[in-house]
Amino acid sequence: MRHRSLRTARQRIIGGLSVGLLATLGLAVPAAAHAPRTTEATAPASAPASASKAASGEGSALTPPMGFNNWNSTHCRAEFNEAMVEGIADIFVAKGLKDAGYQYVNLDDCWALPQRDADGKLVPDPARFPNGIKAVADYVHSKGLKLGIYTSAGTKTCDRAGFPGALGHERSDAQQFADWGIDYLKYDNCNNQGVDAKQRYPAMRDALKAASETTGRPIVYSICEWGQNKPWEWAADVGHLWRTTGDISDSWGSMLSIAKQNLPLAPYARPGHWNDPDMLEVGNGGMTDTEYRSHFSLWSVMAAPLLIGTDLRKATPETYQILGNREVIAVDQDPLGKQGSVVSSEGGRWVIAKQLADGSRAVALFNETDRARHIATTAAAVGLDHAPAYRLRDLWRHQDYNTAGAVTATVPAHGTVLYRISPDRRWASYPPAVELGGEGASLTEAGATAQVDTVLTDLGRTPARRVAVRLTGPEGWRIRAVSPTRAGSLPTGKKLTTRWRITAPADAEPGAYDLTAGADYRSPSGAKATARLVSTVHVVVPPPSGTSYASDLPWLSALNGWGPVEKDTSVGESAAGDGHPITLGGTVHARGLGVHAPSEVTYYTGGRCTAFTARVGVDDEEGAAGTVAFEVWADDTKVASTEALTNTDAAKAVTAAIAGAKTVRLVVTDGGDGVTSDHGDWADAAFRC
Template sequence: MKFWFALVAAVLTGTLAHSQNMPAQRPPMGWNSWNHFGGKVTDADIRSAADALVSTGMRDAGYVYVNVDDTWQGQRDANGVIHPNERFPDMKALGDYIHSKGLKFGIYSSPGPKTCARFEGSMAHEEQDAKTYAAWGVDFLKYDLCTFQDVMKAEPDPLLRKKLMVDAYTKMGAALRATGRPILYSLCQYGFDDVWDWGPQVGASMWRTTDDIKDRYERMFIIGNSEAELARYAAPGHWNDPDMLEIGNGKMTEEEYRTHMSLWALLAAPLLAGNDLTKMSPADREILMNKDVIAIDQDALGKQAVRVYQRGEFSVWTKQLSGGRTAVGLFNSSWTNFAPAVDLGKIAVEHGGHIHDVWMHEDLGVSHGELSLPVKSHGVRLLIIDPQ
């Protein structure tokens, strides 16, 4: 109980208040190295990704963060300063290169003594690491719980275990703010202990709500649907994060990747591509750069969709958009195609309106009352309804 009184007091006095120049008024967009390159990522891979974000038009579509995930770390010197390993000869130069492309530079660490891949973490070096990141020009920090869980396990009291975790994330949040550089703070701790309740107070702009995604339809769809009860925690500057995008990594169909992109956009989720940007197919590009889908994700209201209907393997999600419009996702998670009938009045679109199909790029006219559209197996119909 004392912990929670202390936390509230800290918020009220401003000690944990997040920066006034929060860098995530809209869900962050960019690219992360882990899903494709894993622990083998190099400086050259990151530079190629930055080049590709520009040449493909993804930067201009909103994908601006270039994030180096785990395994960049080398050793600490005698003064405790972290240095990159031989695969990253000069992090400041890498950051400068990314910035020269009109992009932003992201990096990865852990509150534990080691990262997930057992490289150097930030435990007991938070202020030092934050200053180093700022000197390198870092704009984004993904902070992954990993080995700090071993520290927590040594504490038998669950409330004190939670306090240890919150304190660890608070410490790095304060260290980032103290640098004076606006660094987007991303918590990666898999949704433990209702992170959406306390994430904003430690300075975070986004927080993982689930375990890791995989490039499989079933895993992706389970993760997306697990967000159904979290809509009230999303708002400008604060985003639920169901993990990175797998689009283009090759183990889902085009229809399944459209479902992935649609669900993440409705959820106002951060859109961090995780594929090899230098080898994208035309379909990958079309899915990742569909302007209407991105606009749904980036809508100024900052609302997360709610699941308003679920019957068997068919579900309907709706998201309030600016201008009185509504985004509607019709999802078919079954192995067969079908055309369900949807009563617009029962899914929070009482008076209907003009309907635009986002993936088909076509207007479907004005509809009031019942709507029936075919939805492919593992597919989606993503609509924007404007009550003219």
């Protein structure tokens, strides 16, 4: 699906052919006698019998597919064309992505003309693909790579231009794809005329199988029905992978929401059959590199398809470093084919463990909160048998340690530490694992002095020796230690706690600033080791006395399920500033916040405010589709909430007592029914201080 919410797609599903007419068609396909276009190569008359099983797709996608899809970076813009696609194939080879495991170069929507030809065949857009799709496939194959293509299980595809869908044309279209040398089909869900998914998707499976048997080339089948019909329960004998959620967008809130929807589905994944939480957004600019590492780590531990969604011609070295991390890729591509399972998730501190073919475990310590958090588990808790010690491999730092069994880290806000832990007779040759954590102020006002503690803990079976810690900050910040920064030796479980005084410059602008803690130490054999933690301190400004609209105050953080949080408008589409007047029940509100669930907007109130008020509901622009619920949190206490609201409900008045709270969080959830056009408005939102 291509759109911010299901609303747009549902409108398209209603359009086009009537259900009655489609029933009359009986999902029939055009006669197979239509000859392929003379501009495209035809299929061989027959394929060797030995190729029949492979051509059916059996044995394909035994690990999650890896590759590229253009949609997240180009959508339907003119830059999506033959030169781009072939250029991506070149980059796969030149940048080592092919060697790292990426193999599919996939075309998304808009590759065809809006109308079929006189024989009912699909016609590649000659402006985008002047040499045809077969020529592009040949080029991609010449690089040792594979080509994918897109269509929809409906009368038209999802783009507004309405390109031809495959409903009623399954056999003909599948044969064209096979004739062109296509290796992968993404089959979307728009304009499906209400035909049950369990009819539509097997029809294309059977068509692909029949077409592939004429060429001997299997086609991986990607079912993209957005999880609407719980495909994980029925699609294992239909496709190789199935979308479990709506579309991802390039935002922390969207990525987080989709990961949470996909994580519980671990029992359904296995070789050749994968849960698909949608394509990667790594490198598209809407998240930080820390958040993109979390995105990539989570997709890998979930055994998700890894389809690059950024334009690699413009990618930064940091993006290539994330996408090319072979140790993380190995977790995703592990041949055992297990999806990671949640061990714990209390307070947004996630432990996700994945069993690997060699008996080790990949363990993701994922921090969804907006401040550094201690996250801990043990070798036993992730399923390993007892051993005197274990090898602990940090897959982002590419370093080995020994641990007595603890799998622990202080994880930066929105960060993920990804370990591989296993019994290893050589454990004593690795330096001891340590946890470098921090405690104390995460908020300070300009010119004020705050206190921060660093805590270094030995987690290893061996002692850490000659330990030294340090803390640095931005230029102009004053940082000094007021307790010891060194220790001769830290045995297993022992800590070195250092207290620091930090002072932001008097002219520091409000915003987030990084403090970097570091530790140097040695193993008993004298080998050097280091630890590092980046934490964030916000320079804040107290709200003024009196009543202030929320849209006039700076927020500490703003997370949104789609697009940015908007001030004084609805959330609109995915770009900033594209919202509409906030409208609830026909009443337009000049002030407020427009959000899309799941959303969380946090304000600094510094203990100086007494009340928060707003009128809340689903914006009128969403029809009757959206369902949301609103919550107000004063520090860590929920002080106000609503039941689930739809567009048919009148706006609700919310009043929350927030006296003494340093921060206030405005939270919007999906109302318990999943994310569907969930545009929530905090109309007339105001603080009394």
